[in-house]
Amino acid sequence: MTEYTQIFKGTAFSSTSPKEVQTLKDYLFFINADGTIEKVVAPEHIDYQTLLDTYQDNENFHQLADGQYFLPGFIDLHVHAPQWAQSGTALDIPLYDWLNKYTFPIESKFSDLDFAKEVYEDLVSTLLANGTTTSLYFATVHKEASLLLAEICAKKGQRGLVGKVVMDDPEQNPDFYRDADTQTALADTEEFILAVKELAKSTKQGVYPVVTPRFIPSCTDGALKGLGELAAKYDTHVQSHCSESDWEHGYVQDRFKKNDAFALHDFGLLGDKSVMAHSNFLNDADAELFAETGTAVGHCPISNAYFANSVIPIAHLHSKGVDIGLGSDVSGGFSPSLFDNARQAVMSSRMLEDGVNTALAAEKRGVPNSRITINEAFYLATAGGGESLSLPIGRLEENYTWDAQIIDTKIASAKLPIFDKNEDLNDIFQKIMYLVRPENISEVWVQGNKVHERTK
Ligand SMILES: [Zn+2]
Numbered sequence: 001m002t003e004y005t006q007i008f009k010g011t012a013f014s015s016t017s018p019k020e021v022q023t024l025k026d027y028l029f030f031i032n033a034d035g036t037i038e039k040v041v042a043p044e045h046i047d048y049q050t051l052l053d054t055y056q057d058n059e060n061f062h063q064l065a066d067g068q069y070f071l072p073g074f075i076d077l078h079v080h081a082p083q084w085a086q087s088g089t090a091l092d093i094p095l096y097d098w099l100n101k102y103t104f105p106i107e108s109k110f111s112d113l114d115f116a117k118e119v120y121e122d123l124v125s126t127l128l129a130n131g132t133t134t135s136l137y138f139a140t141v142h143k144e145a146s147l148l149l150a151e152i153c154a155k156k157g158q159r160g161l162v163g164k165v166v167m168d169d170p171e172q173n174p175d176f177y178r179d180a181d182t183q184t185a186l187a188d189t190e191e192f193i194l195a196v197k198e199l200a201k202s203t204k205q206g207v208y209p210v211v212t213p214r215f216i217p218s219c220t221d222g223a224l225k226g227l228g229e230l231a232a233k234y235d236t237h238v239q240s241h242c243s244e245s246d247w248e249h250g251y252v253q254d255r256f257k258k259n260d261a262f263a264l265h266d267f268g269l270l271g272d273k274s275v276m277a278h279s280n281f282l283n284d285a286d287a288e289l290f291a292e293t294g295t296a297v298g299h300c301p302i303s304n305a306y307f308a309n310s311v312i313p314i315a316h317l318h319s320k321g322v323d324i325g326l327g328s329d330v331s332g333g334f335s336p337s338l339f340d341n342a343r344q345a346v347m348s349s350r351m352l353e354d355g356v357n358t359a360l361a362a363e364k365r366g367v368p369n370s371r372i373t374i375n376e377a378f379y380l381a382t383a384g385g386g387e388s389l390s391l392p393i394g395r396l397e398e399n400y401t402w403d404a405q406i407i408d409t410k411i412a413s414a415k416l417p418i419f420d421k422n423e424d425l426n427d428i429f430q431k432i433m434y435l436v437r438p439e440n441i442s443e444v445w446v447q448g449n450k451v452h453e454r455t456k
Helices: 048-055 081-086 095-111 113-129 143-156 182-200 221-234 246-256 260-266 284-293 301-307 314-319 338-354 374-381 383-389 425-435
Strands: 006-015 021-031 037-041 061-063 068-072 074-080 132-138 159-163 207-213 237-242 274-278 296-299 323-326 404-408 441-446 449-453
Touching: 006 374, 006 383, 006 404, 006 425, 021 048, 021 374, 021 425, 068 425, 074 081, 074 113, 074 274, 074 296, 074 323, 074 338, 074 383, 081 095, 081 113, 095 113, 113 132, 113 143, 113 441, 113 449, 132 143, 132 207, 132 237, 132 383, 132 441, 143 159, 143 182, 143 207, 159 237, 182 207, 182 221, 207 221, 221 237, 237 260, 246 260, 260 274, 260 284, 284 314, 296 383, 301 338, 314 323, 314 338, 314 374, 323 338, 323 374, 323 383, 338 374, 338 425, 374 383, 374 425
Parallel strands: 006 061, 006 068, 074 132, 132 159, 159 207, 207 237, 237 274, 274 296, 296 323
Antiparallel strands: 006 021, 021 037, 068 404, 404 441, 441 449
């Protein structure tokens, strides 16, 4: 009898393509010692009953109760970890004031490791409780506090990809919050990369260092070039903000006479392991460059509603072959939940398609063929995120990691409106995506380990 560390039986939902969600009714999932799904067995399979008889009395056999379902763990492609401390505040003011009066002052406080520990521990626990099993984080400019965030992810069992933020241009950044100079920014980044790679050796679910220029406006040419070289030298992930808003897009055009995508590419910052947050203003040439280089878009629909001056054409970018995942952008986006962001992704796309200005005739109001479905939003939060990061995560399939959330539709305080015992499972999936609250997430698993259990 083969030894598996965990075996699960239940009904799961997992994307097979951006538009298609497969329902795996009463499947068996066999997890190996690495925390990878070694075998998935359908009830129709000839061995199903024998396997069930063999394993169902074992201690490590988990059978879902009536009303419970598996979803893949969510993958958040854009979280500013220090901004958790100001989530939900100051969203009614312009971006410039938001950054200078609120965001930079709060981020500067993370030189204090006690404060950093308090905020980061709470954030990582909160994200896990919301079903987010992998996060791509911006930390702050501080090397030590950034490493602390990676350590907290390692300890709490979340797969964390963490960047020490680089913002070295003295003309663009406040004196109280920036790298001392370009050399220090690059040296700190290199030390940070090495420290996280060391930590990764003892972290089952993985932690990853990420080369992180805040965005082009905050960095000198020397820093951008040096960061591209570090990403190549250590084969790291890369993240930044790209073509987010009118101001930022225009700034890069003025400085380089080209769009962000081509400027970032010149510095060696685009590639298969690169994720660019927002990217609302990509034109077709930019999108083609993203597709060619394997660069992904981290779509942040809630944040975009406040700061991006636009709705990103997700359906169009998908048609161009660009990898796309979902980001909360805490705290430009107020919610740590990718359920909330998936809902907003659908709603924003519908508003882009229909348009918003009632003074215009219906046929002139919107952008045709822009809507995405809830299936596509689910894909962004799961499989699309995995492809964006080039990691085997986001699907409940063989050779993917067992990163899963158990959704309980019957919990008394947040019962879903399911009244038909034989309700169509696709309808139940849609109710889950639109109505689930954190209370409905009863367990969260990462790489075969249980990392969150709802307290009763
Ligand atoms: Zn951001």
